[in-house]
Amino acid sequence: MNGKDAWNTYDEADLSKLEQLAAAYKEFLNQGKTERECVTFVVREAEKEGFTDLARAIRENRKLKAGDRVYYSNMGKSLFLAVLGERPMEEGLKIIGAHIDSPRLDLKQNPLYEEAGLAYLDTHYYGGIKKYQWVALPLALHGTVAKRNGSVITVSIGEKEEEPVFGVTDLLPHIAQNQMMKKANVVIEGEELDLLIGSRPVRDCDEDETEAEASEALEADEKRKSRKKNPVRAAILDILKEKYGIDEEDLMTAELEAVPAGQAREYGLDKSMVMAYGQDDRVCAYPAFRALSGMRTPDRTCVCLLVDKEEIGSVGATGMQSRFFENAAAELMDRCGQYSELALRRCLSHSRFLSADVSSAFDPAFAAEFDKNNTAFLGKGIAFNKYSGSRGKAGANDANAEYLAAVMSAFDDGGVTYQAAEYGKVDHGGGGTISYILAEYGMESVDCGVPVLSMHAPWEVVSKADLYETLKAYTAFYQKA
Numbered sequence: 001m002n003g004k005d006a007w008n009t010y011d012e013a014d015l016s017k018l019e020q021l022a023a024a025y026k027e028f029l030n031q032g033k034t035e036r037e038c039v040t041f042v043v044r045e046a047e048k049e050g051f052t053d054l055a056r057a058i059r060e061n062r063k064l065k066a067g068d069r070v071y072y073s074n075m076g077k078s079l080f081l082a083v084l085g086e087r088p089m090e091e092g093l094k095i096i097g098a099h100i101d102s103p104r105l106d107l108k109q110n111p112l113y114e115e116a117g118l119a120y121l122d123t124h125y126y127g128g129i130k131k132y133q134w135v136a137l138p139l140a141l142h143g144t145v146a147k148r149n150g151s152v153i154t155v156s157i158g159e160k161e162e163e164p165v166f167g168v169t170d171l172l173p174h175i176a177q178n179q180m181m182k183k184a185n186v187v188i189e190g191e192e193l194d195l196l197i198g199s200r201p202v203r204d205c206d207e208d209e210t211e212a213e214a215s216e217a218l219e220a221d222e223k224r225k226s227r228k229k230n231p232v233r234a235a236i237l238d239i240l241k242e243k244y245g246i247d248e249e250d251l252m253t254a255e256l257e258a259v260p261a262g263q264a265r266e267y268g269l270d271k272s273m274v275m276a277y278g279q280d281d282r283v284c285a286y287p288a289f290r291a292l293s294g295m296r297t298p299d300r301t302c303v304c305l306l307v308d309k310e311e312i313g314s315v316g317a318t319g320m321q322s323r324f325f326e327n328a329a330a331e332l333m334d335r336c337g338q339y340s341e342l343a344l345r346r347c348l349s350h351s352r353f354l355s356a357d358v359s360s361a362f363d364p365a366f367a368a369e370f371d372k373n374n375t376a377f378l379g380k381g382i383a384f385n386k387y388s389g390s391r392g393k394a395g396a397n398d399a400n401a402e403y404l405a406a407v408m409s410a411f412d413d414g415g416v417t418y419q420a421a422e423y424g425k426v427d428h429g430g431g432g433t434i435s436y437i438l439a440e441y442g443m444e445s446v447d448c449g450v451p452v453l454s455m456h457a458p459w460e461v462v463s464k465a466d467l468y469e470t471l472k473a474y475t476a477f478y479q480k481a
Helices: 012-031 035-048 054-059 211-219 221-229 231-244 248-252 279-293 324-335 341-350 364-369 401-413 435-439 464-480
Strands: 069-074 078-083 094-099 104-115 118-126 139-146 152-157 195-198 255-260 265-267 273-276 302-307 352-355 382-385 418-420 444-449 460-463
Touching: 012 035, 012 273, 012 279, 012 464, 035 069, 035 078, 035 139, 035 279, 035 302, 054 069, 054 324, 069 324, 078 279, 078 324, 094 279, 094 464, 104 231, 104 248, 118 231, 118 255, 139 248, 195 231, 221 231, 273 464, 279 302, 279 444, 279 460, 279 464, 302 324, 324 341, 352 401, 352 435, 352 464, 382 401, 382 464, 401 444, 401 464, 435 444, 460 464
Parallel strands: 094 302, 094 352, 352 444, 382 418
Antiparallel strands: 069 078, 078 302, 104 118, 104 255, 118 195, 139 152, 139 255, 265 273, 273 460, 382 444
């Protein structure tokens, strides 16, 4: 079942398409290191492909018809895209959904402090990480600062060669005896994942103080004391103000994320793989969007969902557990003159869903954790996970046999190389996806995505062949399932 190597099925034309896809995918990764950046990228690309804003159609009371292409952004962090089909939406949609958030270090609301002549940003890690993997790495800051006056500042520091990077320091091995005796999950504690961002103190303001400045200083004596007590912190605040227009109070409302600095790279002497940050789950999100953008006027309406917060349980207004998707579907039906509460319920229950999420790839270095007969391998195509979850399938969606057969039949018709997999051995762990959330509407649902090595590490690895097969698979699902 899992013995077919996708590479051996390609001719020169396939290899050319594969490399074009990989190059475009790497650019997506480079420009989309946060959920907001991913939405911005996809909206820009979607508009080139003829997609228009559903919110605008609603405002203009404009009707939609088969063949129309629309998108609907949710707070700039999740996205609903659709190509309208010929059949009434009451008969169901074809939906592919992926998440675009990834593990990272989020800045706390009061992040900036000074200790021993060094300035730090206090963080709270996001998602499931091995904390020790995030030390001694160059990190970049990405995010959004919303100011009290209503303006918004987009932040990206550390990706360009001339820009500084940041990082979490580690203890030198010469004096790390006690640290090395700790278990891996506490070698680095969560409260130790703070970013070192400066060491140069502000110049002593008293030396250059003019009479006017001295007068102003008397009115802000506490601020002067703070600057003298924490001169490196003060210098950092000056830089934030002068270069980026950010005040200290703005950090309380900001969404700033520390992510690995650097570009997606080809991996291996044969350049058969891609190494990059955030491939879980952007390696599924990108081909899902590309498969949808390749559709013209389908039989059934086709939808691509790119959602936030999956790594922390799909919670919040931008996660899959919100009613964003349901509301977007209702608005879409209304623009087509097809909405009623009953029609919406029928639409959702009659739909088919591919939960486009990654699977763990077999790693020979840790072979004892895998069941080789039921695991995914790099280069052998897209992987089905009939169920995920852990400890007796807890938290899983367990797909129906009939639905699996129908999806695999569509993949066969599309010439897709695919494999069946689980995360690892029974009782050795597990994971969850958004699959069960859509299944709550009564629709058919199954996980289906790219195998990943070093999942949730700062740098993850995938096969170009699996990326290519995933685009073929998602296209076949829209066209044939």
